[in-house]
Structure formats: structure tokens, C-alpha cells
Amino acid sequence: MATKILLEKVEVSQSVPIIRVYIDGMNKKVNISAVSDGSGVIKGKWLRFDPNDSRQGVFFVSETDPSLEIPMTGYTEIMPSKVHFRVPTLPADNYKIVVRTLSRNGNDFLQGALKYKILVE
Secondary structure: OOOOOOOOOOOOOHHHEEEEEEEEEEOOEEEOOOOOOOOEEEEOOOOOOOOOOOOOOEEEEEEOOOOOOEEEEEEEOOOOOOOEEEOOOOOOOEEEEEEEEEEEOOOOOEEEOOOOEEEEE
């Protein structure tokens, strides 16, 4: 006997970026530190963005001065689950890593952050 399944269309919510892991490309440390003028990788979900829009991308945000947001440069791979980039010269500090993307409707910015602080010495 076959069971009938009722299908229901649901509205998709906004896909806020989720950063699960940061890997320092120079020393391979995970969620701990970054090397100034090095490279890095973030892994997660919904990370894809337009690298030609300066409002979108991966940013290191200073813990001591949250108004200091340093954009990452030299993206070599941008995928929904992984982004490779060059880390520019950074002042010594603890940083929060955030990724900013544009919503599906193109009207809103969505931001996700790594829950760990990253040390740059």
C-alpha cells in the first residue's frame, strides 16, 4: 500500500554566511593565528561573494578598534564553502574574521563571523 505524501512549498530564508574554520596558509594553524603578509583560507557555508564589490568579501576586524576593518586581497578561490586569499600587512592585534555577502534579492548585506579571535603578532 502506497502512502501519499503532501508536498508543501516553503520560502527560502536568507543564507547568512557561516565561517567554521580559518587556516593560516603559512603555518597551518587552525583558528589561532594569522601571519601578516601571508595567506589564509576560510571554510564554512554560503561564503561566495563578488570580489569586485569592495563592500563584500573577507575582512579582519581589529579587536582594539572595531572601526578598523581590513579587507583581504588576492582571492585565488571563492566557492560557497571555501575562500582562499592573501592576508595583507596587518598591525599586531587580535582580530575577528568576518565575511560579507549580498542577499539573494540584492538589497541587503549578510555578515557572518568566525567565533574565534585570530592573533597577529
